[in-house]
Amino acid sequence: GAVVSQHPSWVICKSGTSVKIECRSLDFQATTMFWYRQFPKQSLMLMATSNEGSKATYEQGVEKDKFLINHASLTLSTLTVTSAHPEDSSFYICSARDSSGVEQFFGPGTRLTVL
Amino acid sequence: AQTVTQSQPEMSVQEAETVTLSCTYDTSESDYYLFWYKQPPSRQMILVIRQEAYKQQNATENRFSVNFQKAAKSFSLKISDSQLGDAAMYFCAYRAGTYKYIFGTGTRLKVLA
Numbered sequence: 001g002a003v004v005s006q007h008p009s010w011v012i013c014k015s016g017t018s019v020k021i022e023c024r025s026l027d028f029q030a031t032t033m034f035w036y037r038q039f040p041k042q043s044l045m046l047m048a049t050s051n052e053g054s055k056a057t058y059e060q061g062v063e064k065d066k067f068l069i070n071h072a073s074l075t076l077s078t079l080t081v082t083s084a085h086p087e088d089s090s091f092y093i094c095s096a097r098d099s100s101g102v103e104q105f106f107g108p109g110t111r112l113t114v115l
Numbered sequence: 116a117q118t119v120t121q122s123q124p125e126m127s128v129q130e131a132e133t134v135t136l137s138c139t140y141d142t143s144e145s146d147y148y149l150f151w152y153k154q155p156p157s158r159q160m161i162l163v164i165r166q167e168a169y170k171q172q173n174a175t176e177n178r179f180s181v182n183f184q185k186a187a188k189s190f191s192l193k194i195s196d197s198q199l200g201d202a203a204m205y206f207c208a209y210r211a212g213t214y215k216y217i218f219g220t221g222t223r224l225k226v227l228a
Contacts, residue, residue, distance in 0.1 A: 091158060
């Protein structure tokens with residue numbers, strides 16, 4: 001089956017620093033990758049859609065300069081949280097869509113804690 | 116705008132019994148997909164079942180089945196012979212042509228031994 005990995009699985013950083021999260025499709029080419037944010041006991045909220053080789057499309061209310069997304073290849077997308085603050089602490093999940101496009105395959109998530 | 120509503124924040128079921136989780140959605144599209152995902156404590160999203168809107172037949176996957184009522188915009192999940200491993204958060208999701216998912220707020224399922 002289609003496998004998506006994320007690295008790191010958890011990260012703790014100081015306020016003001018930047019953190020990069022990687023999302024990789026291991027056994028398929030991901031035409032599109034999606035980044036979600038999930039606060040405790042809440043649902044997944046889509047942050048942005050990332051297409052290989054083009055700029056990401058951000059959802060309303062998501063700061064594109066704070067959450068930098070790069071989708072440089074068909075198997076890798078990165079999310080960089082710039083100048084992180086405690087309110088950015090959350091669970092970040094990526095997903096990827098293959099060429100058939102019917103469903104998304106989810107990574108295991110990254111827990112970010114900003115001190 | 117499309118919306119997905121799960122009106123049951125929490126449900127409990129006795130082991131080996133049957134439970135139904137509710138989901139309603141709103142859309143003006145005619146062609147779309149609906150999904151149920153399970154999120155255990157590990158937080159990994161696991162696809163439980165999916166339904167294509169153009170198919171009248173309800174999807175089934177072993178102990179999991181759906182009751183898809185397109186006119187009513189309802190998509191409930193029935194879990195038969197509930198097992199302790201079924202305990203998790205369950206999210207209903209909608210996907211139309213843009214490939215983006217819209218998730219409901221989730222239902223926490225507890226399975227009682």
